[in-house]
Amino acid sequence: MKYTPELEGFRAQVRAFIDERLGPDLRNRLRQGFPASKAELQQWQRTLHERGWAAPHWPKAYGGADLSTEQRLILLDELFRAPAPIPLGFNVTMLGPLILAYGTEQQKRFFLPKLASLELWFCQGFSEPGSGSDLASLRTSARREGDDFVINGQKIWTTGAHLADWIFCLVRTQKTERKQEGISFLLVDMRTPGITVRPIVSIDGEHHLNEVFFDDVRVPMTNLLGEEGRGWDCAKFLLANERTGIANVGLSRERLGHAISLAAMLGESGNDVALQPWFLQEIAILDAEIRALEVTNWRLLVGDDERSAAFASVLKLKGCEMQQRVMVLLSKVAGPEGLEKRPSRGEESKHWAAALDPRYFYSRAASIYGGATEIQKDILAKAVLERA
Amino acid sequence: MNFTLNSEQRQLQDTLRRLLSDHYSFEKRRVISASAEGWSAAAWRKMCELGISALSIDEGRGGLGGNAEDIAVVMAELGRALVVEPFLPTAVLAACALGGADPDVAAGLLPRIAAGEVLLAWAHDERTARHRFDCVGAAAELRDGRWLLTGVKSNVLHAPAAEFFVVSARVRAPSNTEGVALFLVDARCPDLSCRPYRLVDESLAGEITLTSALAVPLADPLDHQRQEAMLGAVRRAGTAALCAEAFGVMQAAFELTAGYVNTRVQFGRPLAANQAVRHQIAEMAVALETCRSAVGMAAAAVDDPISGFQDISRAKLLIGLHGRTVCHQAIQLHGGIGVTEEYKVGHCLRRLVVLDQLFGDADAHAQELATQLVQATEVMRSQQRSNCDD
Numbered sequence: 001m002k003y004t005p006e007l008e009g010f011r012a013q014v015r016a017f018i019d020e021r022l023g024p025d026l027r028n029r030l031r032q033g034f035p036a037s038k039a040e041l042q043q044w045q046r047t048l049h050e051r052g053w054a055a056p057h058w059p060k061a062y063g064g065a066d067l068s069t070e071q072r073l074i075l076l077d078e079l080f081r082a083p084a085p086i087p088l089g090f091n092v093t094m095l096g097p098l099i100l101a102y103g104t105e106q107q108k109r110f111f112l113p114k115l116a117s118l119e120l121w122f123c124q125g126f127s128e129p130g131s132g133s134d135l136a137s138l139r140t141s142a143r144r145e146g147d148d149f150v151i152n153g154q155k156i157w158t159t160g161a162h163l164a165d166w167i168f169c170l171v172r173t174q175k176t177e178r179k180q181e182g183i184s185f186l187l188v189d190m191r192t193p194g195i196t197v198r199p200i201v202s203i204d205g206e207h208h209l210n211e212v213f214f215d216d217v218r219v220p221m222t223n224l225l226g227e228e229g230r231g232w233d234c235a236k237f238l239l240a241n242e243r244t245g246i247a248n249v250g251l252s253r254e255r256l257g258h259a260i261s262l263a264a265m266l267g268e269s270g271n272d273v274a275l276q277p278w279f280l281q282e283i284a285i286l287d288a289e290i291r292a293l294e295v296t297n298w299r300l301l302v303g304d305d306e307r308s309a310a311f312a313s314v315l316k317l318k319g320c321e322m323q324q325r326v327m328v329l330l331s332k333v334a335g336p337e338g339l340e341k342r343p344s345r346g347e348e349s350k351h352w353a354a355a356l357d358p359r360y361f362y363s364r365a366a367s368i369y370g371g372a373t374e375i376q377k378d379i380l381a382k383a384v385l386e387r388a
Numbered sequence: 389m390n391f392t393l394n395s396e397q398r399q400l401q402d403t404l405r406r407l408l409s410d411h412y413s414f415e416k417r418r419v420i421s422a423s424a425e426g427w428s429a430a431a432w433r434k435m436c437e438l439g440i441s442a443l444s445i446d447e448g449r450g451g452l453g454g455n456a457e458d459i460a461v462v463m464a465e466l467g468r469a470l471v472v473e474p475f476l477p478t479a480v481l482a483a484c485a486l487g488g489a490d491p492d493v494a495a496g497l498l499p500r501i502a503a504g505e506v507l508l509a510w511a512h513d514e515r516t517a518r519h520r521f522d523c524v525g526a527a528a529e530l531r532d533g534r535w536l537l538t539g540v541k542s543n544v545l546h547a548p549a550a551e552f553f554v555v556s557a558r559v560r561a562p563s564n565t566e567g568v569a570l571f572l573v574d575a576r577c578p579d580l581s582c583r584p585y586r587l588v589d590e591s592l593a594g595e596i597t598l599t600s601a602l603a604v605p606l607a608d609p610l611d612h613q614r615q616e617a618m619l620g621a622v623r624r625a626g627t628a629a630l631c632a633e634a635f636g637v638m639q640a641a642f643e644l645t646a647g648y649v650n651t652r653v654q655f656g657r658p659l660a661a662n663q664a665v666r667h668q669i670a671e672m673a674v675a676l677e678t679c680r681s682a683v684g685m686a687a688a689a690v691d692d693p694i695s696g697f698q699d700i701s702r703a704k705l706l707i708g709l710h711g712r713t714v715c716h717q718a719i720q721l722h723g724g725i726g727v728t729e730e731y732k733v734g735h736c737l738r739r740l741v742v743l744d745q746l747f748g749d750a751d752a753h754a755q756e757l758a759t760q761l762v763q764a765t766e767v768m769r770s771q772q773r774s775n776c777d778d
Contacts, residue, residue, distance in 0.1 A: 263762070283757075292678045292702065318678060378663070378666065385650055
């Protein structure tokens with residue numbers, strides 16, 4: 001697979017831009033395996049936004065750059081390669097395109113530029129304690145009172161709710177026979193009275209996830225996205241749109257490169273991990289798989305492959321497997337050096353192995369969120385068995 | 389970048405698929421492979437009428453001037469039907485070698501290969517080489533102005549049916565540099581003997597022994613650079629073609645299995661009603677898509693003269709790895725019938741094992757790739773260090 005000269009030219013532009021604008025400190029911390037802080041992500045997304053590259057696939061009129069899918073994939077690839085922070089997915093990959101498709105002109109003008117620049121930080125209120133993979137069984141409700149909706153209920157596994165300014169939610173506005181009906185899609189300001197955010201500390205000892213409680217939370221009608229009762233359409237559209245970033249090819253490739261680089265570093269101090277058969281076997285397989293995934297990604301997203309829709313599950317399944325395998329590899333490279341529990345900030349966090357085990361632990365979430373592996377296999381099996 | 393077939397390729401695929409489903413059913417294949425010859429001249433002629441034997445050959449030499457993607461389309465279809473005809477040895481490997489040969493050697497043969505009138509075999513592998521492509525023990529010596537070859541070549545595909553062999557042998561130049569060169573040997577040469585046998589998938593092969601056998605060099609045997617280029621071209625085209633065939637084999641195993649679990653009823657419902665079964669089907673589909681991409685990237689690498697061998701190596705690794713897994717799952721989901729001689733799915737695994745072993749198996753390619761990856765990183769690190777020192 002070769003990219004056209006035009007696309008290679010675009011890649012060079014992106015690379016030069018990142019090299020000029022991304023600070024070495026942030027780059028090093030990301031390479032080590034730590035996430036960017038809220039302030040760092042805000043600043044970096046603003047920087048990208050100057051070029052329209054925070055939401056590259058949106059129309060220019062709303063803060064995008066009208067880039068093609070090909071260019072967008074290359075941009076993502078270069079961000080991962082650097083490594084640089086990736087623009088907030090909730091804003092630019094999920095909610096933005098949804099507002100473009102279903103929003104009123106007023107909603108577009110108000111939200112889109114702020115989503116692209118990260119002036120507003122959104123989180124996603126989908127999962128509930130009783131509704132994990134079976135999303136449509138959700139019970140958080142909203143009743144109409146005058147020009148407002150009044151929300152009651154609870155969301156869970158809400159990534160970044162403690163950082164977010166707004167939340168987009170699926171809520172039940174009607175009791176219907178089919179559980180997919182009667183759901184509405186609401187945009188809610190996190191400062192609204194009645195919202196409580198409670199942290200959930202995850203397996204890596206960090207705070208990414210939250211519970212969000214809604215207690216008579218009043219939301220104006222104007223924050224309804226799409227039609228009342230048709231929120232399930234929005235959810236499906238949004239999940240389908242998530243496809244582009246779903247394989248995370250660039251991330252896995254960068255992490256694999258880092259593992260090999262660490263092994264080479266260890267070699268210089270006399271450790272022979274880079275010569276061990278298990279290591280060589282695993283890097284070869286991962287390198288080959290990741291390259292093939294890059295081609296599959298391209299084939300299914302850019303090519304006119306008619307199987308694209310159902311086969312997005314292939315991207316999620318394979319992408320996940322790769323991500324999780326490179327994280328295991330990095331943890332094994334860290335070896336005993338990774339055992340000491342180190343803080344994620346400050347001087348001790350600068351140890352090369354500090355982030356590797358925690359990052360590996362949290363990577364187990366990748367096959368659970370965004371449609372668990374089991375759900376993806378169900379979807380894929382249905383598609384291929386129907387055609388058999 | 390193009391991973392979807394163009395209209396000509398699609399047409400080629402359709403016609404070949406139709407021909408094979410009409411004339412090369414699995415039952416027919418069993419009869420052919422059980423025959424004394426082990427292949428079918430009549431079936432091969434029908435395939436050649438579609439022009440497939442002319443694909444690898446330049447238009448100026450009686451061929452169609454196809455590219456590696458076209459070859460991949462054909463190989464995948466042949467794999468899907470478990471065809472035991474001589475397309476790979478004659479129309480890919482020998483044709484590719486002759487494509488780089490001197491005109492006086494190639495001119496007579498290429499149009500005849502294109503027309504499907506002559507069979508050749510690629511005699512390169514030796515027992516001790518295992519997966520080292522450059523390990524050649526057969527020797528060539530120049531005596532009284534004639535080249536004579538001595539050595540033993542094993543697993544030569546379609547050897548008993550071949551009229552000519554393209555043989556690799558080691559040559560020592562006057563400057564004392566050593567290299568491997570390619571030669572053409574007539575199968576009727578009295579100093580060549582062939583021990584015919586079948587591979588584990590019932591396909592035809594043989595071991596040939598050369599004892600000072602008269603040979604015609606494809607090009608100046610002392611021109612190591614040119615010889616290396618010819619060998620490299622065969623290795624690239626051959627490895628990529630094998631990947632495509634393996635993909636076709638996987639496809640066959642997958643299609644059979646999906647059809648089977650939909651119709652086979654146990655405990656009052658089709659097997660496909662069980663989630664454990666459905667999930668295996670999904671895993672097979674993921675492997676198949678991965679290999680489809682692998683075939684595409686290998687073919688693209690063959691067609692791109694400046695690209696390295698890496699994508700081809702990656703593809704061969706993935707095909708070996710996932711090909712086996714998919715065939716194992718296919719057999720498992722079929723239950724008892726899957727391990728019988730009379731049913732096709734077991735033959736898919738048998739063919740896949742053969743394909744994995746030719747032109748370097750998955751582990752050999754993994755080793756080569758890993759070595760390159762580590763070396764490249766070490767080079768990068770030492771460059772970074774010297775930049776810091778500057």
